[in-house]
Structures are given as structure tokens and as C-alpha cells.
Amino acid sequence: MAPLPAQEAHPTARRRRSCILSFTAARDRCLRRRFLSAGLRPFSIRLPSAAGPGTTVHVWAPPRPGRRAVLLLHGFGASATWQWAPYLRKLIAAGLDPIVPDLLFFGASSSPVPDRSEIFQARTVKAAMDAMGVRRFAVVGVSYGGFVAYRMAAMYPEAVERTVLVCAGVCLEQSDLSRGLFPVSDVGEAAELLIPRRPAEVRRLVRLTFVRPPPIMPSLFLKDYINVLGSDHIEEKTDLLHTLINDRKLSDLPKIRQPTLIIWGEKDQVFPLELAHRLERHLGENSRLVVVKNAGHAVNLEKYKEVRKNIIQHLREPVSKDDESSGEKEVELH
Secondary structure, eight states, X not given: OOOOOOOOOOHHHHHHHTOTTOHHHHHXXXXXXXXXXXXXXXXXXXXXXXXXXXXXXXXXXXXSXXXXXXXXXXXXXXXXXXXXXXXXXXXXXXXXXXXXXXXXXXXXXXXXXXOOSHHHHHHHHHHHHHHTTOOSEXXXXXXXXXXXXXXXXXXXXXXEEEEEEESOOTTOOTHHHHTTSSSOSSHHHHHHHHSOOSHHHHHHHHHHHOSSOOSOOOHHHHHHHHHHHSSSSHHHHHHHHXXXXXXXXXXXXXXXXXXXXXXXXXXXXXSOHHHXXXXXXXXXXXXXXXXXXXXXXXXXXXXXXXXXXXXXXXXXXXXXXXXXXXXXXXXXXX
């Protein structure tokens, strides 16, 4: 394996250190320590111009990934550390090397390139994996991260051996909004929901994503959360959603061939269960659906033990020789 690029300080971490009385910043530091104690280290990878000039991807990874790698892609909402901390030690104990990047315009990953598609996100993450010397891996994506994971599986079948999609509505169509499948009726309202700027909007998001949301959510703490984790790259994130949903049609979605586990919260109100069944029909025999009872869109946090168990079982299934020899390619970076 090629050595990782030199470690750099996380810019948002420098900002959070100044928030002495911030509960959110304190929680974030605690989660970062959990990543460090699991053996992962933070790095910033400056990608070559061919992958997008000026593009930087921040990633947590083992210093020398050498076992079966699993790429963990976060969704909208809190940062990657908040979404994946409960998974690391069990994945490592199962013989897997977790690699956790910030997607572009989340955390410390950014790009001056104007492309906001999940295809560009997929290309960027793949370039980061190439820079680390990781040529073969499984990919797990939650919600928006599942859109990127799906594209990676479609674009790089020689690299992605297995896929797990958690509440990832990749089969949605723009027309679904107008016909009332979602709690929002247009892309603008979706952006207000998923990129909250006021405490009332955070409350609405939490109540839609959790079956058992906290009974009390003081505005003081919610404002702190927005200031620490929700105030960066708002315009870019809004553009990501518009690009994701506008003119989206199921007929344009390619079929991926990797063994795919679909995990869904039974009471998901953001991406209703209908989309899980639609995806299972779209993929056919290559897919398997697990519906988690009494869980919503945030199933990866509400029922993380059950989700984690299913992910590990899927990833530990033997890889067939056909999969291993499916045309692995070396990608030269300039």
C-alpha cells in the first residue's frame, strides 16, 4: 500500500477549539478521540489536477490500510465522525479497515470545481482512494452518501466489490415530490429541511428522522449545533440537493452488479419505505432488503447495533473468484 499524505490539522477543529463552552464542540472532540483510539488518523489529500484542480478530500483512515477496506460515506446532517463513530471498533474486529472521508463541502473537503453531481463526488472519492493506494474496497453509504456509493459502484465495478445502501433514495424521481411521496413538495423545501439554519428547522428535521426524538430540544443547544456543524458551505450543499433531485428519473439510473445490501428504517419519513422496495426491484437478484423495525431515516444512529451487525455479515460473506478477478485496474495519478 502507498503511504498516506502528510497529516494536516482539521480547519473546523481549529475553529471548534475556540468554542470553550460549546456542547457541540465538546461532543465533536469526544467523537474525534474515538476515531483516534480506534487507530484511525485524519489526513487531507490534495488531489491532482486531473481529478479536479484545487480539490481537497479530508479522510480518516488507518495509517497503512492493509486488510479488506470498507469505505464509509456519510449523509447530510452531522459530520462523518458523528455518523460512524459507533461502527469503527466492530468493523476492525471483523477484519475490516474503515476509511471515512468527508464528502465535498462537508467537514474539511472542498473544491473550486462547479460540478455538484454525485458523479463528481464519486470521482473525487475514488481519486482519494487511489492516492492512498486502496484499489479494492466495499462501500457503505447512508442517505446522500448512498447516492455517491451507488455511483461509485456503477462507475468503478473493478474497484467496488460490495455495496451497502442505508436509507438511500437513489430510485426517487423528481415527480415523487409533487405527488406527495415526501414530506416536502419541491427541492427548495427539501433544502430547508436537510440544511437547517434555525432551531425550529433542526427540531423538524430531528422529528422526521428519529422515531423517538429527544422530548426537549432547547434552542440554545440547537443554535450551538448550527454554529459549529451547520454553518459551512450552505450554498454549495443547497446546490448539491438541486443537482441531485432536478429532472431525476428512474429510467436514467444504471443497474449495479455488485452484491448489494439495502437497509431501511421501517418508519422512514424522509425517504419512505416505498423507495426501498423500488430499489430492490430495480436491482433484482443482486440485492437483499433488510427493514429495521421501529426506526426512521436515522436508522444508522437509532438502531446502530442492528445496522452494524447486518453490514458486517454482508461484508464478511466470501468474495467469489469471479468478483476477485473482475478486471482490477491500476489508476495512475498525475
